[in-house]
Each structure stands twice: as structure tokens, then as C-alpha cells.
Amino acid sequence: MATNLNIEQPSSSAAVPLLNRRMAMALLGLMVLVGGLAGIIRLFAGLGRTTALIDAYPWGIWIGFDFTLIAFAGAGFTMAGLVHVLHQHKYHDAVRPAILAGLAGYVAVLLLLVLDLGRPDRFYHFIFFWNIHSPLFEISWCVLLYTTVLLLEVSPFLLERINRPVSEKLLRVSHGIMPVVAVVGVTLSSLHQSTLGTLYLNMPHRLHALWYSPALPVLFFVSSIMAGLCLATLAYGGASYVLRRPAKRAIVDGLLRLAGWLALIYLALKLGDLLVSGELALIWSAGAYSAWWWLEMSLGLILPLALLFIPALRRRPWTPVVAPLLLLFGVMMNRFNATMFGQILQPEVSYSPHLLEWLSTIGIIGAAVMAWLLGVRFLAIFEQKKAAHE
Amino acid sequence: MTAQPTLSRRDFLKTAGVGAAAVTATCVLGSQASPALASGPASENGWAMLIDTTRCTGCQSCALACKEVKSRPNPTVEPTALSSEAYTFIDLRPQADSEATINVKRQCMHCQHPACVSACTVGALRKTADGPVTYDDKKCIGCRYCQYACPFGVPTYDWNNPLGLIHKCDLCVQRLAEGERPACVASCPAGALHFGRRTDMIAQARARIRSNQRRYVDKVYGEHEAGGTSMLYLSGVPFSQLGLPELGEQTISHQAEAVMAKTPLVAASVATLATGLYWLLKRRDLKLNEAQVTLPQEDSHGH
Numbered sequence: 001m002a003t004n005l006n007i008e009q010p011s012s013s014a015a016v017p018l019l020n021r022r023m024a025m026a027l028l029g030l031m032v033l034v035g036g037l038a039g040i041i042r043l044f045a046g047l048g049r050t051t052a053l054i055d056a057y058p059w060g061i062w063i064g065f066d067f068t069l070i071a072f073a074g075a076g077f078t079m080a081g082l083v084h085v086l087h088q089h090k091y092h093d094a095v096r097p098a099i100l101a102g103l104a105g106y107v108a109v110l111l112l113l114v115l116d117l118g119r120p121d122r123f124y125h126f127i128f129f130w131n132i133h134s135p136l137f138e139i140s141w142c143v144l145l146y147t148t149v150l151l152l153e154v155s156p157f158l159l160e161r162i163n164r165p166v167s168e169k170l171l172r173v174s175h176g177i178m179p180v181v182a183v184v185g186v187t188l189s190s191l192h193q194s195t196l197g198t199l200y201l202n203m204p205h206r207l208h209a210l211w212y213s214p215a216l217p218v219l220f221f222v223s224s225i226m227a228g229l230c231l232a233t234l235a236y237g238g239a240s241y242v243l244r245r246p247a248k249r250a251i252v253d254g255l256l257r258l259a260g261w262l263a264l265i266y267l268a269l270k271l272g273d274l275l276v277s278g279e280l281a282l283i284w285s286a287g288a289y290s291a292w293w294w295l296e297m298s299l300g301l302i303l304p305l306a307l308l309f310i311p312a313l314r315r316r317p318w319t320p321v322v323a324p325l326l327l328l329f330g331v332m333m334n335r336f337n338a339t340m341f342g343q344i345l346q347p348e349v350s351y352s353p354h355l356l357e358w359l360s361t362i363g364i365i366g367a368a369v370m371a372w373l374l375g376v377r378f379l380a381i382f383e384q385k386k387a388a389h390e
Numbered sequence: 391m392t393a394q395p396t397l398s399r400r401d402f403l404k405t406a407g408v409g410a411a412a413v414t415a416t417c418v419l420g421s422q423a424s425p426a427l428a429s430g431p432a433s434e435n436g437w438a439m440l441i442d443t444t445r446c447t448g449c450q451s452c453a454l455a456c457k458e459v460k461s462r463p464n465p466t467v468e469p470t471a472l473s474s475e476a477y478t479f480i481d482l483r484p485q486a487d488s489e490a491t492i493n494v495k496r497q498c499m500h501c502q503h504p505a506c507v508s509a510c511t512v513g514a515l516r517k518t519a520d521g522p523v524t525y526d527d528k529k530c531i532g533c534r535y536c537q538y539a540c541p542f543g544v545p546t547y548d549w550n551n552p553l554g555l556i557h558k559c560d561l562c563v564q565r566l567a568e569g570e571r572p573a574c575v576a577s578c579p580a581g582a583l584h585f586g587r588r589t590d591m592i593a594q595a596r597a598r599i600r601s602n603q604r605r606y607v608d609k610v611y612g613e614h615e616a617g618g619t620s621m622l623y624l625s626g627v628p629f630s631q632l633g634l635p636e637l638g639e640q641t642i643s644h645q646a647e648a649v650m651a652k653t654p655l656v657a658a659s660v661a662t663l664a665t666g667l668y669w670l671l672k673r674r675d676l677k678l679n680e681a682q683v684t685l686p687q688e689d690s691h692g693h
């Protein structure tokens with residue numbers, strides 16, 4: 001019982017961490033400010049002057065981070081699915097930090113997408129003009145609807161903080177519809193996480209065979225669950241740290257075990273896919289492409305698998321942080337390889353991101369982290385009710 | 391405690407209701423998936439252009455005529471690449487054993503099953519029954535996915551415009567409507583560009599190859615490439631030396647379209663599975679709870 005004590009009020013002895021927290025917030029605030037400015041400059045000056053993008057290289061780091069963030073933000077649907085649909089209640093405490101991270105992630109995704117659009121003023125056009133063959137059309141709809149789902153899922157965190165009769169009523173409604181919302185969220189996420197892979201099926205002439213595969217939708221879906229579990233672990237640990245509650249060992253271990261199994265399945269799928277298509281030799285023979293592939297696979301999949309499955313390594317105190325970080329790095333590399341490094345280009349074509357691309361990306365990601373931290377601090381991120389009736 | 395089972399049933403009905411709604415919605419969506427847009431049968435008899443690279447002198451008349459009719463900036467500057475300023479250009483390809491270049495007019499190929507049309511987020515690009523692949527600049531959001539889907543590197547973006555759009559050749563669809571040939575064809579003084587129905591252009595190309603076997607290699611580029619294109623090429627050297635990509639007969643987007651067609655099925659399956667598991671596992675939990683209630687001593691559940 002002792003581990004469940006509610007240490008909500010910052011104690012007086014916490015002066016030093018509080019200062020650090022202020023500094024972290026100030027740094028994030030600066031990132032957001034500079035990034036916001038960069039974003040505004042981009043919107044008014046156009047893509048040509050503020051990015052290094054050209055016709056032969058039309059998508060850069062914005063799209064790379066966008067698709068990475070969508071996979072990471074899979075934490076929301078993964079945890080909602082695990083606890084609210086599959087009733088794995090032992091992970092209960094890890095749901096809210098993950099869903100909040102999901103919402104912050106998707107909002108960042110939307111901001112990045114708007115920056116990247118050639119006509120940001122028309123971002124809503126997909127609502128009126130349909131092309132059901134287009135993966136991007138489906139993704140747009142799912143992201144819109146799923147962000148709504150996330151807002152519904154986050155609303156109780158706020159309502160529980162407001163002591164008004166209205167919020168009580170709203171809470172009861174939200175409690176009642178939560179299972180439905182979770183099922184819808186899982187469905188929408190399954191669709192667009194896999195469709196992000198389908199998106200690349202329209203580029204058989206452009207994407208290198210180390211990544212191009214008819215199995216891309218499955219690979220993207222599985223890796224998004226894996227990434228979701230990893231981010232959920234870190235979000236739970238992070239939220240516990242911020243609120244100075246001990247993170248429960250059983251939750252962290254359980255999530256990491258699940259992530260490990262997902263990673264194993266993902267590795268088998270990736271290798272099996274190359275084996276079946278007879279392209280396994282490319283991992284040695286494709287020059288720079290092979291190197292990118294190995295960076296993705298070794299640091300981002302094989303090493304963390306070793307950390308998670310070799311008992312001596314698994315017991316190290318830093319493993320619960322390093323292993324999910326490495327797996328997330330692997331998923332990021334995969335999305336960047338598909339979008340940038342795995343693209344087959346004419347030899348004279350190159351792209352090195354413009355400073356404004358970096359600044360705006362960092363600013364938007366900083367804003368997401370900041371929003372998440374503030375949410376953890378001020379919303380009901382660990383449910384109160386349970387403690388009350390125990 | 392006694393109220394809980396009914397609650398679960400209500401939950402189930404609600405969840406099942408949404409599951410059913412999702413299935414219905416996706417099926418409605420699926421039924422609208424008329425293949426007319428992208429994968430439908432393109433008319434074999436749409437407009438087509440036959441480009442005889444052995445006759446092109448590289449005089450640039452077509453490229454400048456195109457700039458003029460499309461009101462592009464710098465109308466007198468000869469383009470060296472496709473861009474938002476030039477919807478066509480002559481690719482002057484040096485040859486190993488000769489001073490002369492091989493001149494290849496490049497522009498949108500007006501594919502029979504265009505990947506750009508299949509990919510376009512908002513359906514701004516369309517394959518018309520008459521052949522041209524057209525672009526609606528009122529719809530386009532500038533996502534630039536079409537640039538990735540096109541195997542010929544055709545769509546270009548207007549990078550210097552803060553509200554830039556996609557630009558590409560539209561086969562002079564406006565002139566066609568007025569009964570005229572495309573501006574580039576009309577301007578060609580060398581007889582390198584021919585315009586007509588696709589079947590006629592293929593027949594004419596074959597006839598040329600037959601009657602002059604030393605002049606031409608025995609292939610019409612575009613007849614089958616990526617499912618066929620409306621732009622057809624004749625060449626005196628292997629097509630690999632012309633800078634035209636080597637493509638199979640499959641359409642570029644066939645795999646993506648096959649997966650996208652399964653969207654309603656995937657949505658329905660996931661929604662049904664999730665609802666089913668929710669209900670089953672919830673029932674199991676309730677049973678476990680009841681068992682615990684009847685055994686008040688049971689205390690192993692504490693943290």
C-alpha cells in the first residue's frame with residue numbers, strides 16, 4: 001500500500017528539482033518560441049525560400065518526423081486497447097500518461113502537416129474532396145477522427161479536476177461511452193497506422209527494395225504497436241517521476257515484456273519479408289542503402305532485443321529506459337529510411353534540411369513535450385477514484 | 391455488485407451498436423468505391439501523341455509554344471527541365487559515338503492508369519475518358535504525394551509561391567475542347583509530333599517501324615509501360631539511352647489500390663474483433679469478481 005501513497009503536493013525539500021523543472025520549461029518555451037517564429041516565416045515566405053525541398057526531393061524532415069510521431073503516438077490506442085478493450089487492468093496507471101502523449105503527438109503531427117502542405121490554407125479540403133483510392137486521403141480522415149477520439153479520452157482528466165455538479169454529470173457520460181470510444185480509437189488507429197505503410201506502395205519505382213514490400217502495411221502496423229508500448233513505458237515512468245510517485249515495477253516490466261515480444265515479431269516479419277522476396281542479399285550489397293538498413297536494424301531492433309531478452313542485461317537499472325528509447329529510434333529510422341534515405345534518386349539530387357525546417361520541427365516537438373508535461377502536472381493523470389474506495 | 395451484469399450488457403449493446411455503425415459506414419464508403427477514378431478501364435481510343443525522336447531536331451518550337459499557350463514566365467527562355475515554368479522540354483541526350491544529340495521531348499505521359507490520380511489526396515488529378523490527365527487547381531492542397539507516385543517525375547510544384555500549386559502538361563485539354571491540336575504538336579516544323587486516337591497512333595508507329603527497320607528499334611515506348619500511356623515514343627536507339635524509365639506492364643498503383651480496397655473489410659474486422667474481445671473479457675472479469683465476493687477471505691489481490 002505504501003507505494004500507492006498520493007504524493008501530489010510538492011514538498012518543501014524539493015527545491016532543487018523544482019528549479020530544474022523551471023529550467024526545463026524555460027528551455028522548452030524558448031524552443032517553442034523560436035519554432036513558432038520559424039513556422040510563421042515559412043507560412044508567409046513559401047516552401048521554396050524556407051526549405052531545401054525541390055521537385056526531385058519534395059518531402060523532407062517534416063514528413064519524416066510526422067510519420068515518426070504518428071507511430072510514437074500509437075501509445076494512445078495501444079494502451080487504451082490494452083486496458084479499456086482487453087481489460088488488462090494491471091496497466092491501469094499507465095493509460096493516462098500514454099493517452100495524453102498520444103494527444104500531444106497527434107496535435108504536433110497536424111501542425112507539422114500544415115507547415116508541409118503547399119496550400120496550408122486548404123488543409124481541410126479532404127473533408128469535401130474525396131479520393132478513396134488515396135492512402136493520404138484515408139490517413140487524413142483517420143487522423144482527424146482519431147484526434148477527436150483522443151480529446152474525448154483526455155476529457156475526464158480535466159473533468160476530474162473540476163469540482164462542479166456539471167463536471168460530475170459529464171464524467172458519468174464520458175465513463176459510459178469510454179468503451180465505445182476505445183473501440184473506435186483502436187479501429188481508426190489500425191487503419192491509418194497500416195495505411196501509412198500502404199502510402200509507400202505507390203512508389204515501387206522510388207523506394208529501395210530493402211524497404212519496399214507488399215507487407216508494408218503490416219510492418220507499419222506492428223511497429224506502431226511496438227513504438228506505442230515503448231512510449232507508454234517512458235510516459236508512465238516520466239509521469240511518475242514528474243509527480244514524484246514511485247513507478248510500479250510490475251507495470252514497467254509488463255509493458256517492456258510486451259514491447260519485447262512485439263519487437264521479436266517485427267524482426268521476424270522484416271527478415272522473413274526480405275527472405276521471401278529473395279532480397280536478403282541486399283543487406284550487404286546495396287551500398288549506402290545497406291548501411292542505413294543496418295543502422296535501423298542493429299541499433300534500433302537487435303540491440304534493444306538483446307537488452308530485453310538477455311537476463312543479465314535485462315536486470316540493469318538503465319534497461320527500462322534505454323531499451324524503449326532504442327526501439328523508438330529504430331522506428332524513427334524506419335520512417336526516415338522510407339521517406340528519405342531509402343528513396344532512389346538521380347545521383348545529382350541531394351537534400352540537406354534548411355535551418356527553418358529544423359527550428360520549426362524542434363519547436364513543434366518541444367511544444368508537444370511541454371504540453372504533455374503541463375498536462376501531467378495539472379490534469380488528473382493518475383486516477384484518484386481508486387485510491388478513494390480502496 | 392448485482393447491477394454490474396446489466397451494466398455490462400448495456401455496454402455490450404452500445405459497443406456492438408457502434409461496431410455495427412462502423413461496419414455500415416465503411417460499407418457505404420466501400421460501395422462508393424466506384425473504380426472510375428483510377429483503376430477503371432481507360433479508353434483505348436482517347437487522344438494520344440506519337441513522338442518520333444528520330445525526327446526531332448531540337449528546335450525548341452514546341453517547348454516555347456507550350457510556354458506561350460500556358461502563359462508561363464520567361465517565355466523566350468528554352469527550358470532544360472520540367473518545372474512550374476515549363477510543362478515540356480527537350481532532353482538533349484549526348485551520344486557516345488556522335489556529335490549529334492538524341493532529342494527527347496518530355497512532358498506528362500497521360501498514363502492510361504495514372505498513379506498520380508490514384509494517389510492524389512483530394513482527387514485534384516483525374517484521368518478523363520478522352521485521354522488527358524487533368525488537374526484541378528481549386529482542389530489541390532499541395533501535399534506533393536503525386537510527385538512520389540508518378541514514375542516519370544512529371545508533376546512539379548511552384549516552390550517560389552507561398553501559395554504554390556502543382557503544374558504539369560494537361561494535353562492542352564482546353565484546345566482539344568475547341569477542336570484544336572495541342573500547341574506543341576501544332577508548332578512542330580519537323581513532323582516529329584503526331585496527334586490522334588491512341589489506337590491509330592500505335593498503328594502508325596508500327597507501320598513506321600515496319601517500313602523503315604533501319605531507322606527504328608522495334609518497340610513503341612508507352613504502349614505497355616506502367617499499364618500504357620497516351621504519349622508514345624519511337625526511337626532509333628535502345629530506349630534505355632533516352633532517359634525514359636524502364637517500367638513493367640503493371641500499373642504503378644495496383645498494390646496500393648488493392649490494399650485500399652480492403653479498407654472497409656479491415657475496419658469492420660477490427661471493430662468486430664475489438665467489440666467481441668471487450669465483451670468476452672469483461673464477462674470473464676465479472677465472473678472472477680463474483681468468485682472473489684463469495685470468498686471474502688481471499689486477500690491475495692492487494693498490492
Ligand code: SF4
Pocket residue numbers: 497498499500501504505506507523539540541542543544545558
Ligand atoms: S506521367 Fe505522371 S503525372 Fe502524367 S499521368 Fe502519368 S503518373 Fe500522372
Ligand code: SF4
Pocket residue numbers: 509510511512513514515529530531532533534535536537545556
Ligand atoms: S499535390 Fe495536389 S495534385 Fe498532387 S497529390 Fe497533393 S493534392 Fe493531389
Ligand code: SF4
Pocket residue numbers: 455456457459460477478497558559560561562572573574575
Ligand atoms: S500538350 Fe499542351 S501543355 Fe502539354 S506539352 Fe504540349 S503544349 Fe504543353
